[in-house]
Each structure stands twice: as C-alpha cells, then as structure tokens.
Amino acid sequence: MIDYPYLRVNKKCIFIENKKGFRAKISWSYLSASLEYAFSLSVNDVAIRSFIDQLSPPYMSNIANTEMIYSSYYASEDNCSDIFPIMLPRTEEGIERACYRVARFFIEKYLKRVYHLMEAKTELINDILENPNYYAFPFLTALYVIKKNHLDKAGIDLELLLSEDKMGYLNDKNLKASFNKTIAQKWAKALV
Numbered sequence: 467m468i469d470y471p472y473l474r475v476n477k478k479c480i481f482i483e484n485k486k487g488f489r490a491k492i493s494w495s496y497l498s499a500s501l502e503y504a505f506s507l508s509v510n511d512v513a514i515r516s517f518i519d520q521l522s523p524p525y526m527s528n529i530a531n532t533e534m535i536y537s538s539y540y541a542s543e544d545n546c547s548d549i550f551p552i553m554l555p556r557t558e559e560g561i562e563r564a565c566y567r568v569a570r571f572f573i574e575k576y577l578k579r580v581y582h583l584m585e586a587k588t589e590l591i592n593d594i595l596e597n598p599n600y601y602a603f604p605f606l607t608a609l610y611v612i613k614k615n616h617l618d619k620a621g622i623d624l625e626l627l628l629s630e631d632k633m634g635y636l637n638d639k640n641l642k643a644s645f646n647k648t649i650a651q652k653w654a655k656a657l658v
Contacts, residue, residue: 472584480572482580487512490536490580492572503568507576509536509583517610518603521649525641527602528634535607536583538600586614595626598634605633605646609653624650 472488474481480492490509497504514535529537555561582590590611598604608627611617626632628650633642 482577482584484584488584490583492576492580494568503564504539505568505571505576506539507536507579508534509580511535511583514583514586514607514610517613518606521606523603523606523642524645525638528599528604528637529602532602535602536579536600537602538597586611588615588617591622591627595632598632601634603634605642606649609649612653619654624654 472482472484474483478494482488482490482492488509488511490507492505492507494503494505496502508531510533515533518535527534529535531537555564579590579593581587582593588611591608594601594604594608601607605627612622628643628646630636630639630643633639633646
C-alpha cells in the first residue's frame with residue numbers, strides 16, 4: 467500500500483482523505499442472506515463539488531446524497547465476473563483466495579478510481595465513460611478534469627462525453643443534454 471498515501475483502515479472501512487477536502491470511503495460487509503461480501507465506494511471532493519456548484523446545473527445529481535461526487539456498489543461493476551461474487555470461505559485455501567480477490571478488486575478498481583478522482587488525473591475521463599452512473603455529474607466532472615489538466619480540445623471526444631449513454635441516469639435527459647452542450651460550447655470557444 468506504499469503507493470496509496472492518505473489511507474486509514476479500520477475493521478469495516480478504508481478511508482482516504484487529504485487536507486484539500488477530498489474524502490473517500492470503501493466499506494464492506496457480509497450479507498448473510500446471500501452468503502457473500504458486499505463492497506461500496508463513496509467519494510466527496512470539495513474542489514470538484516465547488517466547480518460543479520459554480521456551473522449551477524439545473525438538473526439533479528445522479529446520486530441521492532448531494533454531497534457525493536461518486537458512489538458505487540460492487541454488484542454493478544462491469545468486467546468483474548472473474549472476481550465476484552466473493553462467497554464466505556470455508557477452508558484455509560478459500561480464505562486465501564477470497565483475500566486475494568478482495569485485494570485485487572480494491573487495487574484494480576476502487577483505489578485506482580479514488581486516486582484518479584483525488585488527483586483529477588486524465589484517466590478519470592475513461593473511468594467516467596466506463597461507468598457514468600457512478601458519478602453525480604459525469605460530464606461536468608470530466609470538464610473539471612479537462613480544465614484542471616489544461617487538455618486541448620483536439621484530444622477530447624466531446625460528442626462521446628455528451629452522448630446520451632454517458633450522461634448517467636436519464637432523469638431530466640433533455641435538460642442535461644441542453645445544459646451540458648451549452649457548457650461544452652462555452653469551454654470550446656474559450657480555447658479558440
């Protein structure tokens with residue numbers, strides 16, 4: 467875990483926080499009804515939230531908790547069929563395999579996303595495109611990354627970022643599309 471600063475672990479959670487107002491929480495619990503483990507990740511970030519609030523989107527967040535910029539639950543993860551479900555191990559070998567699978571998931575999925583968000587890395591744009599429903603405001607979060615990293619509009623596929631299937635949940639679809647397109651046009655003009 468040397469590659470992951472700001473990390474604190476307790477019995478049922480991993481907390482990742484920095485002094486700039488970024489907070490992430492990875493939680494896990496055992497579901498006795500289905501005999502498997504459940505994992506969730508939630509992220510709050512003052513900088514991204516402030517950027518989004520300044521834009522004043524007229525539509526609701528994809529996430530019910532309006533302070534969060536990201537929220538996911540492992541059961542909805544794509545490309546994880548080789549990792550999940552993680553069932554209650556019954557042997558020493560089973561315990562070892564379960565621990566390996568949990569660690570692999572945390573490192574390959576959750577910790578990678580957490581640090582992409584914390585550092586507003588350009589890789590976050592691909593994370594958003596893969597799972598837009600996990601982000602409160604997918605396009606606006608991507609725009610934050612674009613602006614923070616001074617990315618050139620030539621390297622950005624705005625059509626893809628603005629597409630219907632990348633806006634997250636389709637509540638207020640027309641309002642989201644119109645607002646996001648207007649914001650994208652203003653950003654593109656500012657770069658000319």
